[in-house]
Amino acid sequence: MNTAELPMVLFTVIAQMCVGMFWVLGVVDLVLSRTRARAEVDRLTEPVVYAIGPVLVVGLVISTFHMNDVTHAVNVLRHIGSSWLSREIWSGLGFAALGLVWAVLAWWRLGSYLLRRVVAALAALVGLCLVWSMSMIYYSLVAVPAWHTAIVPVHFLSTTVLLGSLAVAACLMVTALVRRRARETMGSAAADDAPQRTSFMDRVRAKAMAVNAPASDEEWTATTAVVRRVMVAALCAGVLVLVSYPVHIANLATGNATAVRSAEAFTGAFFVVRLVVLAVAAVLITVVSYQVAGSARRERPQLLAIWVSAAFVLAVVGELMGRALHYESMFRVGI
Secondary structure (H helix, E strand, C coil): CCHHHHHHHHHHHHHHHHHHHHHHHHHHHHHHHCCCCHHHHHHHHHHHHHHHHHHHHHHHHHHHHHCCCHHHHHHHHCCCCCCHHHHHHHHHHHHHHHHHHHHHHHHHCCCCHHHHHHHHHHHHHHHHHHHHHHHHHHHCCCCCCCCCCCHHHHHHHHHHHHHHHHHHHHHHHHHHHHHHHHHHHCCHHHHHHHHHCCCHHHHHHHHHHHHCCCCCHHHHHHHHHHHHHHHHHHHHHHHHHHHHHHHHHHHHHCCCHHHHHHHHHHCHHHHHHHHHHHHHHHHHHHHHHHHHHCCCECCECHHHHHHHHHHHHHHHHHHHHHHHHHHHCCCCCCC
């Protein structure tokens, strides 16, 4: 793999995963809100959203290592009307900013519920613009046959759904494990003392205790139901990627000499391992996780957490390998 492209491999995959998490949680929020109380839905979704921001910031920082001179970033930002790269950067910054605003509003319950929903919707839309801008940066390069194809946005959006869904499921299971531990260790004295705290840090700790408070039977039922549904979404995205590769390779193999050279990037052991990892993560483990989630108990979430985490880790590895192949296939016509 060309290590010079490693920052972009990491950034694109991380950013798409974060956008996917935000969208998946938005759908979960809308669906659960129809049948469950607002407080119960918030208890399920908010801890996951709080994990998105730090991960996205890491991705944005990593992306700066791709620039030979970071001072040129100012020039890149000036061309939002004509440059997909400018749109990508502005969308990334906007998604991070709106996500932060929403997190602060949600954490402290500031503003109305409608205001928080509007901010969340704007963040989701800007996040979608981020993923689309990423894909169009490569699609717009007509001289690169492997990139000037609909497969690029298909793969980028598939990564968004696949990793976003599995990341949500993994975060839900981490939350479940934390709350299970809280059930075992939280004393009544700590709970009684929480309302009396008045300093800022005490309020933060009290909020954290409320977020991590033991889950009820209803919350656990909602958690396993969400895990099962997001696993289905991940399975569909993974299968789409697996099916798209033969089409992509066939199109390149019947093109010009540069396209044929690009097709050769999708051969060899690295590509085979990428397919195997994706197949195991997206098909085998997600199916098993779906089955385990149907019978998992609140008191013993460990087995489900292991299966979900394994699917997530393997999917991340597989998508990083796939994105590396994306850059390896970059051959320009005439060069």
